[in-house]
Amino acid sequence: MSQSLTDxxxxxxxxxxxxxxxEMRDGYGVDNEIEGFTAxxxxxxxxxxxxxxxxxxxLDLVEEVTGKGVVIRRARIVSEPVSEYIAxxxxxxFTNVAAGEQIRWLPRRRASDLALPGNDFWLFDSRLVQFNVFDGVGRWVHTDQTQDSAxxxxxxxAFEAVWERAIPHEKYVV
Structure with missing residues (x-):
């Protein structure tokens, strides 16, 4: 499934x-494909x-949605030492946090005993899952969605287990 930013x-x-x-990857995209990475x-x-x-x-979208009372949380599982991309x-x-996201970081070594899906995902209102599938170098390939309750x-x-162990952004040092 293809998905535009508007969708x-x-x-x-x-x-x-x-x-x-x-998010469970140590890198997304290729150097020149990520806005701001080269700079x-x-x-x-x-x-x-x-x-x-x-x-x-x-960030405007995050501010809009969280301004309506929606809670947006993001957890990142990262290898340590962190990759250049994760740094x-x-x-x-800090910009995501200022816009209203809550963000935590979990060192990969602390996730070894957690059962995790095979791909990064969004979960909306505990009912709709959107998996983001990437290729081996971190380029987005496609999106899969499901409302399967299981x-x-x-x-x-999986998210709650990661969230419980993860370190709040303001306390995580790279």
Whole structure:
């Protein structure tokens, strides 16, 4: 299934209570395909005082949805020492938090005994699961969605197990 940013925006706007996102890769995309990654490598860092320079339209969407009372939580399982890409993500995550996301990081070594789905996913209102499937170098390949209650339960339990162990963003140091 192919999905545009508009389709995803409409989906997340339809959420009534919660959206959780589990990320389990140490890298996404290829260097030049990730907005801001090359500049970050060259020393550019986002300015906390310059909200206009942050990643739009995602942060606007997060502010809109969380402003309606929806809870958005993201957990990232990462190898340590972290990859260059994860260091890049970590350096800009304060913008997601400022927009209203709650974000935690779980060192991979602390996830060994957890049952986890094979792909990153979003879980919307504990009922709709969207799996994001990537190729071996981290490029998005396609999206699968299901409302199968057993799959939603598996993903919910996996996310909550990760969330419970994970370190809040403001306390996780890369």
């Amino acid at each position: 995803f925006s409409d989906l997340i706007r339809s959420v009534r209570e919660s959206a959780v996102h589990l 970050w490598r060259q020393g550019h860092r986002l300015d906390p005082a310059d909200r206009g320079s942050w990643w739009r339209p995602w 890049f993500e970590h350096s800009g995550t 799959v939603a339960k598996l993903c919910s339990e």
